Amino acid sequence: MIAILGTGKMGEALLSGLVRAGLRPDEIVATARRPERAEALRERYGVRVAGNAEAAKLAETLILAVKPQDMGALLAEIAPHVPADRLVISVAAGITTAFVETRLGDGVAVVRVMSNTPVLVDEAMSVISAGAHASEEHLRRTEALLSPVGKVLRIPEAQQDAATALSGSGPAYFFYLVEAMVDAGILLGMPRAAALDMVTQSIVGAAIMLRDSGEHPVILREAVTSPGGTTIAAIAELERHKVRAAFLDAIEAACERSRRLASG
Numbered sequence: 001m002i003a004i005l006g007t008g009k010m011g012e013a014l015l016s017g018l019v020r021a022g023l024r025p026d027e028i029v030a031t032a033r034r035p036e037r038a039e040a041l042r043e044r045y046g047v048r049v050a051g052n053a054e055a056a057k058l059a060e061t062l063i064l065a066v067k068p069q070d071m072g073a074l075l076a077e078i079a080p081h082v083p084a085d086r087l088v089i090s091v092a093a094g095i096t097t098a099f100v101e102t103r104l105g106d107g108v109a110v111v112r113v114m115s116n117t118p119v120l121v122d123e124a125m126s127v128i129s130a131g132a133h134a135s136e137e138h139l140r141r142t143e144a145l146l147s148p149v150g151k152v153l154r155i156p157e158a159q160q161d162a163a164t165a166l167s168g169s170g171p172a173y174f175f176y177l178v179e180a181m182v183d184a185g186i187l188l189g190m191p192r193a194a195a196l197d198m199v200t201q202s203i204v205g206a207a208i209m210l211r212d213s214g215e216h217p218v219i220l221r222e223a224v225t226s227p228g229g230t231t232i233a234a235i236a237e238l239e240r241h242k243v244r245a246a247f248l249d250a251i252e253a254a255c256e257r258s259r260r261l262a263s264g
C-alpha cells in the first residue's frame, strides 16, 4: 500500500501517474486537509481516502506532498504512527532528509525527491537523493514508482535545491516564455489561438530535437540563425535586454528560496 499525504497539485499528479502506471486504486490511500477534496479524489480515482495517522499506519511507502511550510505539522502528526521499516518519500522543495529523519526518529528510511508537473503526461524529471538510513533497495523502490511517469536521476542531496530551481520550477519558466511569445504574436496582429499553436509546436519540436538529436543546444540554435537573418535580429535584442543574465539570477533566486523553505 502506498500513501500520499497532502494530495494537492503535485500529490494528485503523482497519484494519477501511479494509477496510469498500473497500480490498483485499492493499493493507494490519499489524504487531504479538506473533506470535499478527499471526496473528490476518491470519486476521481477510486482510491481509498483516510486521515494522516491511519494512512501512515496502513502503507509501507509514504509520499509526503504537503507544502514545505506544512511539513513540520504533518510530521508531528504522523510520527507516532510510522514504524521504522517504512519508506518515507518527501517531494517538498527545501525539506532535507535530516529534517524528516529528526522528526520521525528511529532510523526511518527517507528519500528526497524533486519532481515536476509534467508527471501528468508521463514526462516528469524526478531527481532523488537518499537520506542517512535509505538503502539501495529504497532508492530502487523510489525509482520504480517514478520511472513510469518520466525520467529519474540520482543526485547528491547537496544538489537538490539547485535541481528544484532548474527542473522542479523549470516548466513554469517555459510556460512564461510561451506567454511572452504569444503576446509578441498578438502585438504583430496574429490571432491568439494561431499564435499559441505556433509557439506550442515550436517548443515541442525544439524540445524533442534537444532530447533526441544528442546535439548541443548551441549547435541547434546556430542551425536556425542565418547570417544577416531574422533570428540573429531577435537574439541581438534578447542579449541587449540581458535575458541570459536574467535567467542566471532568476534560477539562483529560486535555489536560494528552496534553501530557506524549511524554516518557513
Ligand SMILES: NC(=O)C1=CN([C@@H]2O[C@H](COP(=O)(O)OP(=O)(O)OC[C@H]3O[C@@H](n4cnc5c(N)ncnc54)[C@H](OP(=O)(O)O)[C@@H]3O)[C@@H](O)[C@H]2O)C=CC1
Pocket (backbone or CB within 6 Å): 005, 006, 007, 008, 009, 010, 011, 031, 032, 033, 034, 037, 052, 065, 066, 067, 068, 070, 073, 074, 091, 092, 093, 094, 114, 115, 116, 117, 168, 169
Ligand atoms: N507544484 C509543483 O510544480 C511542484 C511542487 N512540489 C512540491 O510539492 C509539494 C506540494 O506542492 P503543491 O502540490 O503545488 O501544493 P498544494 O497546496 O496544491 O498541495 C498541498 C496539499 O496538501 C494539503 N495539506 C496541507 N496540510 C495537510 C495535512 N496536515 N494533512 C493533509 N493534507 C494537507 C493541502 O490542503 P489545502 O488544499 O487544504 O491547503 C493541499 O491540498 C510542495 O512541498 C512543493 O514544494 C515539487 C515539485 C513541483
Ligand SMILES: O=C(O)[C@@H]1CCC=N1
Pocket (backbone or CB within 6 Å): 093, 164, 168, 169
Ligand atoms: O514553486 C515551488 O515552490 C514548487 C517547488 C518546485 C516547483 N514548484
